[in-house]
Amino acid sequence: MSERITIVGAGPVGSLLALTLARRGYEIDVFERRPDPRRGGVAANRSINLAVSTRGLHALHRVGLDREVLDSAVPMLGRMVHALDGARTFLRYGQDDSEFINSMSRGALNRLLVEEAEKTGRVRLHFQERLIAYDFERQLASFSGPAGLVREVAAQVIIGSDGSGSVLRTGMPGVRASEDVLSSGYKELTIPPLSGGGFRLEKGALHIWPRGHFMIIALANQDGSFTCTLFLPFEGTTSFARLHSAAEINEFFDGYFGDLVPLIPELASHFQVAPAGKMVTVKAEPWSHGTALIIGDAAHSVVPFFGQGMNAGFEDVTLLDQLLGDDLAKSFATFAERRKPDTDAIAELAIENFVEMRDKVADPVFLLHKAVESELQKRFPGQYLSRYQLVTFTRIPYSAARRAGQIQSEILNELCAGVTNAGDVDYLRAFVLVRSRLSPLLREHGLQV
Numbered sequence: 439m440s441e442r443i444t445i446v447g448a449g450p451v452g453s454l455l456a457l458t459l460a461r462r463g464y465e466i467d468v469f470e471r472r473p474d475p476r477r478g479g480v481a482a483n484r485s486i487n488l489a490v491s492t493r494g495l496h497a498l499h500r501v502g503l504d505r506e507v508l509d510s511a512v513p514m515l516g517r518m519v520h521a522l523d524g525a526r527t528f529l530r531y532g533q534d535d536s537e538f539i540n541s542m543s544r545g546a547l548n549r550l551l552v553e554e555a556e557k558t559g560r561v562r563l564h565f566q567e568r569l570i571a572y573d574f575e576r577q578l579a580s581f582s583g584p585a586g587l588v589r590e591v592a593a594q595v596i597i598g599s600d601g602s603g604s605v606l607r608t609g610m611p612g613v614r615a616s617e618d619v620l621s622s623g624y625k626e627l628t629i630p631p632l633s634g635g636g637f638r639l640e641k642g643a644l645h646i647w648p649r650g651h652f653m654i655i656a657l658a659n660q661d662g663s664f665t666c667t668l669f670l671p672f673e674g675t676t677s678f679a680r681l682h683s684a685a686e687i688n689e690f691f692d693g694y695f696g697d698l699v700p701l702i703p704e705l706a707s708h709f710q711v712a713p714a715g716k717m718v719t720v721k722a723e724p725w726s727h728g729t730a731l732i733i734g735d736a737a738h739s740v741v742p743f744f745g746q747g748m749n750a751g752f753e754d755v756t757l758l759d760q761l762l763g764d765d766l767a768k769s770f771a772t773f774a775e776r777r778k779p780d781t782d783a784i785a786e787l788a789i790e791n792f793v794e795m796r797d798k799v800a801d802p803v804f805l806l807h808k809a810v811e812s813e814l815q816k817r818f819p820g821q822y823l824s825r826y827q828l829v830t831f832t833r834i835p836y837s838a839a840r841r842a843g844q845i846q847s848e849i850l851n852e853l854c855a856g857v858t859n860a861g862d863v864d865y866l867r868a869f870v871l872v873r874s875r876l877s878p879l880l881r882e883h884g885l886q887v
């Protein structure tokens with residue numbers, strides 16, 4: 439086979455796709471608007487590190503890179519919740535130490551994938567080439583090069599992994615797309631390592647400082663530093679719009695994140711120069727037109743609160759690879775049709791998790807539900823899997839995980855009615871509810887419960 443495929447965008451999804459398709463024998467041209475990531479510089483306006491979990495690791499495993507990625511990641515076993523008074527509560531993600539997510543440097547992951555794609559000998563990388571238009575009739579792509587020079591390239595088969603602002607998506611005939619920008623944005627700050635290279639917080643947890651309509655999270659990096667992300671409304675009484683002077687910034691951090699302040703040197707000046715990023719949910723339909731397809735964030739950007747955007751994009755690559763047949767147009771259409779309900783589901787779940795992380799981790803009813811849920815996980819191991827576990831540690835469709843989450847909420851509401859303490863729950867009844875309502879759904883999706 440010597441079919442040529444043009445890929446637009448060498449972000450994590452485009453570079454993994456190039457590698458996966460090249461291994462199948464396709465000849466690939468990748469056009470990326472930025473310079474080569476191996477020559478320094480991390481992608482702007484994106485997180486420094488991100489959480490890689492089962493779906494992403496499975497896609498990496500299929501190209502033999504999961505071990506390498508895990509070796510350079512920091513495992514996180516649960517959330518460490520930091521209360522306003524400095525008290526800390528650890529909430530485990532899974533059942534035991536075997537279930538964890540992995541904090542990974544975005545830049546390092548992207549460089550690895552680009553490098554491995556190129557090593558196949560079937561992938562030609564064209565950096566500093568921005569897609570400006572694609573003529574779907576004539577199957578010609580126009581790229582603007584480093585000196586602003588525009589050239590036309592024949593691209594009979596084209597896949598846009600060009601991120602949430604996808605040019606290929608925008609031009610797709612008949613496409614209907616919505617782009618919902620969250621009213622909150624984010625800024626990143628760094629907690630440096632201790633002088634000997636140690637960590638200033640527990641490294642094996644994702645740290646959260648929930649404060650109602652805003653929060654900070656921190657993920658460890660291998661060098662001992664932590665990347666902190668403040669999620670805050672752009673406008674309003676407590677918002678980025680109100681944090682300009684050093685005095686305003688210091689007062690805000692002293693008041694809400696007192697235990698963090700000593701860990702971040704020159705906090706106010708770093709805050710002032712850090713850009714405030716936007717978060718967007720993109721929903722589009724259709725994803726394909728003949729032999730043109732969009733994938734990853736280009737088709738379904740989600741807000742980052744389930745740590746699934748890239749994992750979902752990697753899972754796209756797995757599914758597409760499994761569905762590819764001789765008729766590429768047909769394979770693309772089948773892929774889009776199968777995948778869309780699941781990416782719609784993770785988009786909703788990500789928004790729900792935003793509310794959960796931001797508001798609810800300080801709410802007593804939520805904490806009771808979490809305590810009962812953790813008891814159910816312990817008492818019925820392998821049978822009661824939380825929504826988080828299903829999304830993060832299994833590969834059942836996102837839409838099934840979402841449905842399971844709805845069933846679990848009903849079960850927890852019933853079990854917790856009139857109860858203030860996890861010890862007072864009727865666990866015999868819980869068993870009956872789990873077996874009769876949750877297990878059939880999970881079994882339907884291949885889980886041995």
Ligand SMILES: Cc1cc2nc3c(=O)[nH]c(=O)nc-3n(C[C@H](O)[C@H](O)[C@H](O)COP(=O)(O)OP(=O)(O)OC[C@H]3O[C@@H](n4cnc5c(N)ncnc54)[C@H](O)[C@@H]3O)c2cc1C
Nearest residue numbers: 447449451471488489569601734735742745746747748749
């Ligand atoms: C703050 C934050 C934290 C996140 N944390 C996580 C996490 O923990 N776990 C997780 O799984 N996901 C996370 N995500 C989501 C994740 O970043 C995205 O889902 C992922 O980057 C999508 O990859 P992609 O390759 O589809 O798109 P992108 O990463 O956006 O890559 C697109 C590429 O296309 C290039 N490009 C764009 N336009 C053109 C053009 N016209 N021509 C040529 N090239 C072009 C870009 O330069 C870029 O290299 C997070 C996102 C944010 C904002």
